[in-house]
Amino acid sequence: MSIQAVIFDMDGVLVDSEACWYRAAVSFAGEAGKTWTEMDHHACMGNASEEWARYMREHLDLLLSLEDITAKVTRRVQAQYEQHLPLLPGAVQAVHAAASAYKVALASGSPSELIDQVMNLTGLNKVFGAIVTGDAVKRGKPAPDIYLEAARRIGTSPSRCVGVEDSLNGIRSLRAAGMFVIAVPSPSYPLPQEALDTADVALPSLRDFSVKLVQSLS
Secondary structure (H helix, E strand, O other), rough: OOOOOOOOEEEOOOOOOHHHHHHHHHHHHHOOOOOOHHOOOOOOHOOOOHHHHHHHHHHHOOOOOOOOOOOHHHHHHHHHHOOOOOOOHHHHHHHHHHHHHOEEEEEEEEOOOHHHHHHHHOOHOOOOEEEEHHHOOOOOOOHHHHHHHHHOOOOOHHHHHEEEEEHHHHHHHHHHHEEEEEEEOEOOOOOOHHHHOOOOOOOOOOHHOOHHHHHHHO
């Protein structure tokens, strides 16, 4: 069966956001007199907002609501994006290349206001046929819900979709959805070997993405 669609994650795939999220979480935790480590960050990579906020509340023993935690950390990331949007090399070009031959969608667990900010700054809101946020599904990655919803919205069978991910949770989500997997590890957070072994192909960056590569997966 031939591929009909390419679905992109955002954080760590299109935007080198992991360092921004880490700095935001460290700042937020420090303000509360707590410590946020890189191990904590790895545990939350790829998760939907509610899930990483819950992890943060429990791990840091906070009394804030999940909504307050999400809002406070997200505002710190937005402030960094306003100063400089850290687009990854080849990211925008890869989306346009995919859109020249396939349906394209975005499936990101980031808060919707942050996704809107990135889409407006890049103009990719005019390219993606569907943009699915973590708020739209009950379960975040590694559950398959967000990718299944993206496939549904663009009218494509999951088995004919390719997903582009940088995190272990994201790759697990794609596999659970029955999709092909292109792994593009975030520069600052390499993937464990088990994730690379699970992917159909691993790229050093989206500069190496091409329609021909997608065609080779089917």
